[in-house]
Amino acid sequence: MKLVRLLMLIIIAAMLVGCAATSPWQREHLSKPVMQFDHNKEEAIAREHMLGTLEGSAGGFGVGGGGCGCN
Amino acid sequence: MKLRLFLILILLLIPATAFSISIGETAPDFVLKDMEGKEVLLKDYKGKVVFINFWATWCSPCKKEFPELNKFYETYKDNDLVVLAVNSDLKKGSVEDFLTKYPAKMTVLLDPGAKIVGSYGPRAMPTSYIIDRKGVVRFIHFGFDEKNDPIKWVKEVKELLKEEK
Amino acid sequence: MGVTKALGLRAQGLKGSSVLLMIFVYLILPYSAMADEYVSTDINYYKFDGLTVIKPMITLNKDLSLNTSILLRATLDNVEAQTTTVDAVSGATKTTTSTSNTKDEDNRKNLTFGVTHAISLYKIDVGYDYSREKDYTSQTPSIQLSRDLFERNTTLAIGYSHNFDNVLGKYMSKAQDKGSNNYSISLTQFISPITVAQIGYTYSHATGYLGTGNRKVALSGGGESDEYLPDSRKREAIGVRLAQYITPINSAVHLIYRWYRDDWWIKSNTYGIQYYQYIGDNTYMRLEYRYYEQEKAFFYKDSYAGSEQFITSSNLYSQLSSHLYGVKLVHYLRSPNISTEVKYERYRQSTGLDGDIFMFGVKYHF
Numbered sequence: 001m002k003l004v005r006l007l008m009l010i011i012i013a014a015m016l017v018g019c020a021a022t023s024p025w026q027r028e029h030l031s032k033p034v035m036q037f038d039h040n041k042e043e044a045i046a047r048e049h050m051l052g053t054l055e056g057s058a059g060g061f062g063v064g065g066g067g068c069g070c071n
Numbered sequence: 072m073k074l075r076l077f078l079i080l081i082l083l084l085i086p087a088t089a090f091s092i093s094i095g096e097t098a099p100d101f102v103l104k105d106m107e108g109k110e111v112l113l114k115d116y117k118g119k120v121v122f123i124n125f126w127a128t129w130c131s132p133c134k135k136e137f138p139e140l141n142k143f144y145e146t147y148k149d150n151d152l153v154v155l156a157v158n159s160d161l162k163k164g165s166v167e168d169f170l171t172k173y174p175a176k177m178t179v180l181l182d183p184g185a186k187i188v189g190s191y192g193p194r195a196m197p198t199s200y201i202i203d204r205k206g207v208v209r210f211i212h213f214g215f216d217e218k219n220d221p222i223k224w225v226k227e228v229k230e231l232l233k234e235e236k
Numbered sequence: 237m238g239v240t241k242a243l244g245l246r247a248q249g250l251k252g253s254s255v256l257l258m259i260f261v262y263l264i265l266p267y268s269a270m271a272d273e274y275v276s277t278d279i280n281y282y283k284f285d286g287l288t289v290i291k292p293m294i295t296l297n298k299d300l301s302l303n304t305s306i307l308l309r310a311t312l313d314n315v316e317a318q319t320t321t322v323d324a325v326s327g328a329t330k331t332t333t334s335t336s337n338t339k340d341e342d343n344r345k346n347l348t349f350g351v352t353h354a355i356s357l358y359k360i361d362v363g364y365d366y367s368r369e370k371d372y373t374s375q376t377p378s379i380q381l382s383r384d385l386f387e388r389n390t391t392l393a394i395g396y397s398h399n400f401d402n403v404l405g406k407y408m409s410k411a412q413d414k415g416s417n418n419y420s421i422s423l424t425q426f427i428s429p430i431t432v433a434q435i436g437y438t439y440s441h442a443t444g445y446l447g448t449g450n451r452k453v454a455l456s457g458g459g460e461s462d463e464y465l466p467d468s469r470k471r472e473a474i475g476v477r478l479a480q481y482i483t484p485i486n487s488a489v490h491l492i493y494r495w496y497r498d499d500w501w502i503k504s505n506t507y508g509i510q511y512y513q514y515i516g517d518n519t520y521m522r523l524e525y526r527y528y529e530q531e532k533a534f535f536y537k538d539s540y541a542g543s544e545q546f547i548t549s550s551n552l553y554s555q556l557s558s559h560l561y562g563v564k565l566v567h568y569l570r571s572p573n574i575s576t577e578v579k580y581e582r583y584r585q586s587t588g589l590d591g592d593i594f595m596f597g598v599k600y601h602f
Binding site for chain 2: 024
């Protein structure tokens with residue numbers, strides 16, 4: 001678990017190194033549906049529910065963010 | 072231990088430091104092409120009030136703002152007002168499709184390499200810069216507030232149009 | 237609790253509630269971008285060994301004002317099972333013992349209501365979820381707070397929900413309660429104009445009656461017993477996702493990994509890969525593969541004498557692995573503003589459980 005915690009901190013730090021990595025006008029590709037995590041929320045909900053009843057695990061992901069530099 | 076917490080908080084507090092044109096600065100000059108391929112130079116509009124709007128078809132608030140900009144332009148176009156809608160989509164085809172659905176009354180300029188929008192450095196899309204007759208940025212609107220922005224545009228443009236040429 | 241432990245902060249006497257409060261306060265600073273407005277209908281069809289589930293779902297997501305939107309979702313699981321041991325896929329109750337060969341049917345109704353309010357750079361989501369079937373009722377209020385940072389390159393979100401569940405399975409003489417506190421925190425970061433990553437941590441603690449009340453366990457010496465599970469379960473998971481756009485060929489790749497463990501000794505790893513390919517401007521295809529493996533719970537055995545404290549016949553708590561693979565096609569019409577999608581997936585589990593999943597969906601974007 002120590003190793004997992006350390007890896008988590010490293011991943012978070014690495015992600016935040018490029019804090020303002022994209023300018024608002026550079027997010028055309030990021031706004032596309034194929035770049036969204038769980039773009040179809042209904043599909044994601046149905047799948048998590050199904051897998052939760054077939055397997056002994058659950059969880060791991062929170063809300064998806066970003067999308068575009070809009071408003 | 073405490074160092075870890077400290078590092079996490081420091082990382083979270085690192086401020087954004089991107090470049091951005093501010094009120095009071097001279098608007099960067101540019102040359103861009105319109106939808107017909109004709110070149111448009113910002114400096115040709117010195118002496119007029121220029122409303123530059125940076126937008127993109129993939130940006131939801133931009134799509135909401137576009138019809139309001141059209142209405143605003145229609146109301147004031149006979150005055151010394153120029154409205155330039157600068158688009159930064161990678162493909163011209165996306166802009167053409169959008170304009171088929173929402174025909175533009177104002178001038179639409181294409182900035183596919185995002186060089187010009189980069190020189191202004193808006194921190195949101197869309198962003199509007201209102202430039203006075205001397206070429207100085209006097210008002211900036213980040214994003215689109217559909218309730219208040221159209222009212223503010225009118226007030227601010229009227230104020231600048233009263234100023235001497 | 238789990239948050240501070242995961243971050244190694246418990247030794248410093250920093251309580252979980254304090255850390256969450258700090259993050260909460262940081263999140264409360266001045267953003268507004270309302271969600272995509274749409275009404276959609278999705279139908280999922282699951283065909284597993286002896287089990288068929290038809291799951292229609294209707295969703296409405298609509299702005300009420302500049303800063304507020306609502307979500308309404310209704311789901312109905314129609315479950316029909318021919319044989320046994322699998323109470324899976326829907327969660328709606330299934331069968332009885334392995335000797336039973338009766339046809340069993342059930343409906344699981346689910347309603348979700350949510351409100352999202354945005355102010356400047358932060359967003360708050362408040363929700364309520366209600367599920368009901370003949371032997372199980374669940375009510376779940378939830379709240380989530382998120383904030384965009386660094387010119388919206390980063391989204392930090394924390395969430396909490398509580399399950400108020402009530403179970404009355406066919407082998408239970410009276411209804412029993414189950415409760416669960418669920419916490420989540422996630423960070424989503426744009427790494428470049430074509431790369432986005434997400435890391436999330438979830439922790440939950442469930443207490444009360446944690447079974448279904450519908451399972452019996454065949455004993456090695458003959459006869460059968462009721463199922464007995466521990467009355468507490470602490471679970472945590474870390475998920476990491478990366479999406480990379482491949483500009484020259486107009487495609488994208490997603491990599492997914494999840495690490496999980498709980499205090500029933502179940503540990504698991506989930507690995508997934510998704511490949512998206514645009515076909516023209518208005519259609520894309522997704523190919524997907526997911527591999528899952530888990531270790532068994534401390535109390536799981538292939539055979540019970542009947543003297544054990546905890547006893548179960550569910551494969552859910554056994555050592556197992558699974559493969560899930562499939563293809564999805566999404567098409568956007570220009571006018572009217574409608575998207576349609578169709579999906580086929582195949583699920584295979586090392587326990588012998590396997591099945592097909594079909595999905596069809598239509599979404600109208602306002």
